[in-house]
Amino acid sequence: PQKTAFHRSQTxxxxxxxxxxxxxxxxxxxxxLYANQLSQAxxxxxxxxxxxxxxxxxxRAPPSGFVPAxxxxxxxxxxxxxYFQEDVPLSREERYRIRQVVIYYFLEDDSIYVxxxxxxxxxxxxxxxxxxxxxxxxxxxxxxxxxxxxxGISISMYGRTYRIVDCDRFTQVFLxxxxxxxxxxxxxxxxxxxxxxxxxxxxxxxxxxxxQLKQFxxxxxxxxxxxxxWDDTKSMFGETRSYIIHYYLADGTVEVxxxxxxxxxxDPFPVMIRRxxxxxxxxxxxxxxxxxxxxxxxxxxxxxxxxxxxxxxxSVTLLGRTFFIYDCDEFTRNFYHDKFGITDFQPVEIKQKxxxxxxxxxxxxxxxxxxxxxxxxxxxxxPKPPQKDVIKMLENDRKVLRYQVALESPNPEDRKRRFILxxxxxxxxxxxxxxxxxxxxxxxxxxxxxxxxxKPGSTTENATYYEPSxxxxxxxxxxxxxxxxxxxxxEHVLNYMESNAESFPAATLxxxxxxxxxxxxxxxxxxSDIPMLxxxxxxxxxxxxQVQEELKLHKHLNNKNIxxxxxxxxxxxxxxxxxxxxxxxxxxxxxxTNAIHLNKLIDLCSCGEDKINYHDFxxxxxx
Numbered sequence: 001p002q003k004t005a006f007h008r009s010q011t012x013x014x015x016x017x018x019x020x021x022x023x024x025x026x027x028x029x030x031x032x033l034y035a036n037q038l039s040q041a042x043x044x045x046x047x048x049x050x051x052x053x054x055x056x057x058x059x060r061a062p063p064s065g066f067v068p069a070x071x072x073x074x075x076x077x078x079x080x081x082x083y084f085q086e087d088v089p090l091s092r093e094e095r096y097r098i099r100q101v102v103i104y105y106f107l108e109d110d111s112i113y114v115x116x117x118x119x120x121x122x123x124x125x126x127x128x129x130x131x132x133x134x135x136x137x138x139x140x141x142x143x144x145x146x147x148x149x150x151x152g153i154s155i156s157m158y159g160r161t162y163r164i165v166d167c168d169r170f171t172q173v174f175l176x177x178x179x180x181x182x183x184x185x186x187x188x189x190x191x192x193x194x195x196x197x198x199x200x201x202x203x204x205x206x207x208x209x210x211x212q213l214k215q216f217x218x219x220x221x222x223x224x225x226x227x228x229x230w231d232d233t234k235s236m237f238g239e240t241r242s243y244i245i246h247y248y249l250a251d252g253t254v255e256v257x258x259x260x261x262x263x264x265x266x267d268p269f270p271v272m273i274r275r276x277x278x279x280x281x282x283x284x285x286x287x288x289x290x291x292x293x294x295x296x297x298x299x300x301x302x303x304x305x306x307x308x309x310x311x312x313x314x315s316v317t318l319l320g321r322t323f324f325i326y327d328c329d330e331f332t333r334n335f336y337h338d339k340f341g342i343t344d345f346q347p348v349e350i351k352q353k354x355x356x357x358x359x360x361x362x363x364x365x366x367x368x369x370x371x372x373x374x375x376x377x378x379x380x381x382x383p384k385p386p387q388k389d390v391i392k393m394l395e396n397d398r399k400v401l402r403y404q405v406a407l408e409s410p411n412p413e414d415r416k417r418r419f420i421l422x423x424x425x426x427x428x429x430x431x432x433x434x435x436x437x438x439x440x441x442x443x444x445x446x447x448x449x450x451x452x453x454x455k456p457g458s459t460t461e462n463a464t465y466y467e468p469s470x471x472x473x474x475x476x477x478x479x480x481x482x483x484x485x486x487x488x489x490x491e492h493v494l495n496y497m498e499s500n501a502e503s504f505p506a507a508t509l510x511x512x513x514x515x516x517x518x519x520x521x522x523x524x525x526x527x528s529d530i531p532m533l534x535x536x537x538x539x540x541x542x543x544x545x546q547v548q549e550e551l552k553l554h555k556h557l558n559n560k561n562i563x564x565x566x567x568x569x570x571x572x573x574x575x576x577x578x579x580x581x582x583x584x585x586x587x588x589x590x591x592x593t594n595a596i597h598l599n600k601l602i603d604l605c606s607c608g609e610d611k612i613n614y615h616d617f618x619x620x621x622x623x
């Protein structure tokens with residue numbers, strides 16, 4: 001009557017998409033059914049007999065195939081612990097050395113691998129001793145086999161004898177399964193020198209009557225503070241620096257800290273001497289003993305610094321530095337009053353010497369770069385470019401004064417060289433250019449880049465540069481050790497100076513006027529004299545024909561060289577030469593013609609008493 005569940009259990013199921021039926025295990029309401037239920041033993045028996053009942057007796061499985069050694073013994077390694085003895089002939093502390101190794105035997109290919117475990121700071125090359133390969137056993141071509149390995153035996157590989165002392169568990173099981181009787185394991189021998197160094201030295205220290213624990217508990221967190229200075233003015237760039245000395249009463253240690261001030265130019269490195277016990281007096285030691293390697297301990301120190309060694313108004317030497325104590329704090333005063341009965345704590349006034357102002361010495365100019373630009377390196381660590389006159393640059397932009405200069409040199413070849421000197425009014429810079437001359441043997445082009453040129457004798461403090469007023473006709477200009485003579489100028493130079501006459505001296509302006517006036521006179525004379533020669537043009541033409549007929553006999557003569565020689569002598573390009581210079585040039589060229597014809601040709605080309613128009617003369621020497 002208490003039963004409330006009357007549902008039936010599910011006997012239909014699905015597996016892999018197929019429907020199948022199963023026997024019910026419970027009845028109506030979930031009650032277990034004991035009918036048609038077999039025991040576990042009956043089920044096992046049926047499961048074993050079901051194939052035989054259905055298909056008959058089972059056939060035997062075929063024998064397994066051949067398995068090669070590299071598959072059967074893959075990753076199966078025999079491990080042996082061994083050592084070998086190495087002689088040490090050049091050491092008084094050890095005669096031999098024991099080195100422990102591990103021998104690995106690979107069953108898959110009968111190879112052997114010997115390695116020495118790396119010991120830190122041993123000073124020996126350790127690691128691989130024998131690489132993995134089949135190790136020869138003797139001179140007959142035999143190799144080591146796992147049957148040759150056992151505990152308690154010695155094997156020789158490549159002239160070195162290894163003593164096998166033990167093996168791991170897997171190796172022991174494998175060898176016993178193969179019918180090999182293993183020897184009992186031996187104890188691994190250690191290196192005697194290594195064991196000797198591991199033994200601690202026996203030190204005997206007599207216990208002190210002083211109770212350090214009581215001192216720590218009594219004076220913990222109690223620190224004496226002193227204000228001191230260190231005078232280091234005797235050394236280079238030294239000064240008087242302030243420090244704070246702390247004496248810790250708990251353990252008698254001393255600490256020195258530097259007083260850091262803002263903007264004092266020093267790195268914030270406050271601790272000068274770390275907290276430690278400082279020795280006051282050492283035990284007498286040999287003078288030959290290097291004190292820099294002395295390890296300070298109670299055996300080397302006769303006396304340590306204590307609280308009674310510090311006092312206001314006295315100096316104390318700590319690790320080679322002498323500190324002068326000029327004051328202390330209130331707690332320190334009370335401690336000394338209670339402990340030692342000292343009442344005099346008058347602070348000492350420290351007077352710092354005024355810093356001596358060192359005048360700045362400007363080094364001499366080395367010749368590299370612009371003088372003002374190089375001078376900025378003496379004033380600042382990060383130099384700034386010198387200021388420029390922007391208004392002057394804008395007003396005189398692209399305004400250039402050009403002069404013709406000649407090189408003043410003892411070398412005759414250099415005296416004939418002509419240069420174009422350009423003066424830039426915007427920034428007072430100078431550039432020099434050499435026009436190329438054919439067959440001169442000198443490569444023309446840029447001689448001096450655009451730069452400011454200082455006058456000779458100018459110093460770094462008072463530098464003076466060349467100005468347009470310094471470039472007069474015939475004046476000498478020195479540019480970085482080379483002297484140039486001004487021989488000519490552009491007409492634009494004269495026009496510019498006349499339009500700005502108030503900015504230039506009268507001597508410079510008059511020099512240019514005289515130079516251009518003489519050139520104008522020469523041109524006017526040439527233009528007035530040349531028409532007078534028109535009456536004798538027929539005579540000149542006939543004479544030129546005679547000279548050319550005579551020159552045909554001299555085929556080696558180079559008329560081009562004759563014309564270039566006359567053009568080089570004409571510096572101003574007017575076409576007029578002095579008669580004396582003209583005759584000397586003809587003699588130097590050794591013109592191969594009759595002297596009578598040559599003199600008559602010179603007379604017909606004359607334009608005045610002492611002037612000759614060489615253009616008509618050169619008609620007799622065509623190219």
